Amino acid sequence: MNIFKATFLFCLLLGPTACTELQQVVNQLPDPAPALGNDQIANGLKQALNKGIEQQVAKLTEEGGFFKNELVKIMLPEELQKVDKALRGIGLGNLADEGLRVLNRAAEDAVSEATPIFVNAVNEMDFADAKSILLGADNAATTYLTEKTSTQLYAKFNPVIESSFAKVGADKIWANLINRYNSIPLTNKVNPDLTDYVTQEALDGVFTMIAVEEREIRNKAASRTTDLLKRVFALQD
Template sequence: MNDKNRISRRNFIAALGGAGLTAGCAVEGLPTIAIPGANAGGLTQADAAAGIRAALNNGVSHAISTIGVRDGFLLNKLIRIPLPRRLENIQGSLSRFGLSGPLDTLEMQLNRGAEAAVPKARRIFVDAISSMSITDAVGVVRGGDNAATDYLKGRTFSPLTGLFTPIMTTALEQAGAIKTLDSLTARLKTIPLAPQLGADAKDDLIRHGVQYGLDGMFVYIAREEAAIRANPAKRTSEILRRVFG
């Protein structure tokens, strides 16, 4: 890992700490608490925290293996990424005349970029999960099917966005999306009365990809969390069985 990435991760952990998300540590003498659904009479706060983190880490692995592959976004109706609104409107107008080819290509490349970016985001999700405090983890154990995922998303979406942006930018460049967008922008300038994309089109495309890419991750983390809570077969470790059994 290069120095820049190390600094980014340290800054991420610091930002989470400032928001009250410092990592909890198991210490001798922690109280035992009764948690609904636990198969033991009670669990320590450290056990609850470890169980929630394990469930979320399983969710990250499930998400990456499901959507971080070819067609994981593109052919997935649940999370397929449309073009940003301005481009989508142009795409719709041109499609009536059979002229939306470049925009269709751009949409495909946008989804290909997300598919490539997601596996590279594993570490930033692992860091976010490890930074949950024990108190927070106990609260989400008692919550609903997606309580842990909702908590994680609500507390970390902003810093995750900052760290995921360069990953998505590189992925979109490698997928050819940025080149296609530049070509489309130049072409529209030559067509009288055609809508213009503006200087912020590239940044808008990247922001759009980042938001939808992260949303797609959280959709599948939530699905795995719900499965772990509901299905004993999904509790593949001792800590998951203790917390959710």
């Protein structure tokens, strides 16, 4: 109930003397915060998404950003897991580890292409998008970005990963790995499309980390680092 309506009702019940004292107390209360407008709600959601991009996506571009993060570390595709196991079984564990490391390094290179695409998607968000996100599930903002950016990100990531394979020597390392494996007697030959696989895994890693930040902001008041974030996300608490 509105505080002023409540005061009026108490005045009717308690009489003029008590009413005067109650009114003095009410007058000392701070004015209620003004209601948030549509633009403020949309801007609050944009701040949250930009914070996720700044705090989490940027980390993935660092060396070890994928390889040292168990949430997004790229493991081998199913058809190459037998390669890894076989190589370790004959004492080539170091070679297998290096193969994993260069796959993750290629993903780290590619993620640097993500930020401008994300920023553009965030800038295009309108109030209807923001309202749907605010009242949606814990990953609603991440889902919004996934739908808006996945096609563009794949197109950007794929050639960077292909180029990165050459730059970090992944193409040669994996040619060596696969040749070693294919030379083991009684094994089935393998030749997977690693560029497509790592591209998809890099995309999954990016959205995983944005979802981490989104859950932090939604569920922990301390993660709402601006006044606007605090006021907007208080609406969903």
